Amino acid sequence: MLPDYRVRQRDYLLEVMRAISSRLELSEVLKLILQYAVELLQGRAGIVALVEPGDSYQIRATFGVARSLPENLQPMLANAGSVREAASLLERNLVHLVQQAGMGQLEVVWLPLNVGAEVLGNLYILRVRGGEFTSDARMVLQSFANQAAIAVHNAQLYTQLEHEKRRLNQADEMKSTFISAVSHELKTPVAIIKGYAATLNNSAGNWNADTLREGLEIIEDEADRLTELIDNMLDASRAQGGGFKLSPVELDIDELVIKTVRKFQSQTTQHTLIADVRSDMPLVYADEARITQVLNNLISNAIKYSPLGGEIRVHGESTDTEVIITVIDHGPGIQPQDQPHVFERFFRSRNAISSGISGTGLGLYLTKVFVESHKGRIWLESDGKTGTTFGFSLPRA
Numbered sequence: 001m002l003p004d005y006r007v008r009q010r011d012y013l014l015e016v017m018r019a020i021s022s023r024l025e026l027s028e029v030l031k032l033i034l035q036y037a038v039e040l041l042q043g044r045a046g047i048v049a050l051v052e053p054g055d056s057y058q059i060r061a062t063f064g065v066a067r068s069l070p071e072n073l074q075p076m077l078a079n080a081g082s083v084r085e086a087a088s089l090l091e092r093n094l095v096h097l098v099q100q101a102g103m104g105q106l107e108v109v110w111l112p113l114n115v116g117a118e119v120l121g122n123l124y125i126l127r128v129r130g131g132e133f134t135s136d137a138r139m140v141l142q143s144f145a146n147q148a149a150i151a152v153h154n155a156q157l158y159t160q161l162e163h164e165k166r167r168l169n170q171a172d173e174m175k176s177t178f179i180s181a182v183s184h185e186l187k188t189p190v191a192i193i194k195g196y197a198a199t200l201n202n203s204a205g206n207w208n209a210d211t212l213r214e215g216l217e218i219i220e221d222e223a224d225r226l227t228e229l230i231d232n233m234l235d236a237s238r239a240q241g242g243g244f245k246l247s248p249v250e251l252d253i254d255e256l257v258i259k260t261v262r263k264f265q266s267q268t269t270q271h272t273l274i275a276d277v278r279s280d281m282p283l284v285y286a287d288e289a290r291i292t293q294v295l296n297n298l299i300s301n302a303i304k305y306s307p308l309g310g311e312i313r314v315h316g317e318s319t320d321t322e323v324i325i326t327v328i329d330h331g332p333g334i335q336p337q338d339q340p341h342v343f344e345r346f347f348r349s350r351n352a353i354s355s356g357i358s359g360t361g362l363g364l365y366l367t368k369v370f371v372e373s374h375k376g377r378i379w380l381e382s383d384g385k386t387g388t389t390f391g392f393s394l395p396r397a
């Protein structure tokens with residue numbers, strides 16, 4: 001038979017463990033563990049620090065200490081050479097802090113949180129100097145720490161799983177958006193090419209030279225569109241795989257803007273394109289093909305998404321360190337709730353889809369990847385009613 005106080009102790013410990021193990025949120029688990037540990041040790045305060053991915057050591061929960069404590073100590077822990085070093089730094093500093101704060105004769109008791117051979121972190125409890133622990137008390141603490149470690153481990157696994165689940169759902173959703181966007185985009189030019197080729201090939205048709213040329217031009221344009229679409233898809237998958245190569249040269253950005261604006265002006269009569277750049281813009285050190293794609297994407301969007309026409313201005317300016325290009329249109333703009341998403345892969349606004357404007361949602365994603373790979377920034381401004389301004393910067397050569 002166990003003595004009475006041992007039964008009470010065991011029951012108490014069981015109750016504590018049930019409470020802790022029933023939680024799955026890591027922050028909640030840690031909070032409970034601290035609360036009980038402080039109670040078990042009749043302490044004043046406590047801290048939990050965990051080993052994080054990449055072997056950093058981080059304060060993850062506190063009880064009864066100044067809220068600024070993690071902020072004050074964390075930078076020091078980040079500089080430690082190893083987790084072991086960080087753990088002993090934390091312990092020493094806690095003793096020091098306690099003395100400074102005049103919290104009386106406190107000592108730091110620490111309990112390792114291990115699961116098997118894996119070190120998850122440590123629990124530090126500040127308590128009134130209380131002499132040695134009995135072997136009994138030590139056992140209770142040990143079993144508390146073991147159970148607590150298991151609960152922490154479970155919560156960490158749960159967090160990981162949730163994260164993975166969210167990622168997979170997202171990937172699934174992306175895949176189906178991708179397939180429907182891309183198959184639609186592929187089908188359209190293929191159908192047009194097929195239609196014109198079949199018509200022109202029709203032996204009954206006695207085509208005059210003009211009709212023939214017109215048909216062939218359309219076939220050529222549509223084939224170009226297909227190539228561009230496939231290139232975009234390849235770029236997107238390369239960007240995701242983490243690499244495409246840049247071949248930077250000293251680039252005259254004003255010339256490139258003028259050339260691109262002229263090219264697009266020849267394709268639309270509804271819009272007035274203006275290249276608002278000075279000829280003495282500083283050079284940038286950049287990949288011409290990629291920056292051409294950036295301009296193409298922004299200007300073609302400005303045209304495509306202002307179907308009623310209007311002015312599209314491409315403005316250039318420079319600072320001491322950067323060249324800044326903005327593309328300003330007077331289309332319907334981008335709704336505030338869509339703005340954070342337009343640079344995401346495959347994102348298309350509801351407005352764009354419901355107005356039947358075709359696209360894959362890859363253009364701005366790639367544009368951002370290209371600009372950022374040059375160490376530039378990209379942004380947008382829109383009131384969601386009267387137009388959109390897209391801007392990007394490139395460091396000066």
Ligand SMILES: Nc1ncnc2c1ncn2[C@@H]1O[C@H](COP(=O)(O)OP(=O)(O)O)[C@@H](O)[C@H]1O
Nearest residue numbers: 301302305342348349352359360361362363364
């Ligand atoms: N100039 C613009 N005006 C209004 N909406 C725009 C503009 N540019 C981009 N968008 C919105 O951002 C989305 C993503 O653009 P993008 O990545 O180029 O894909 P796509 O043009 O193939 O749809 C578009 O579907 C559209 O909803």
Ligand SMILES: [Mg+2]
Nearest residue numbers: 301359363364
């Ligand atoms: Mg686009």
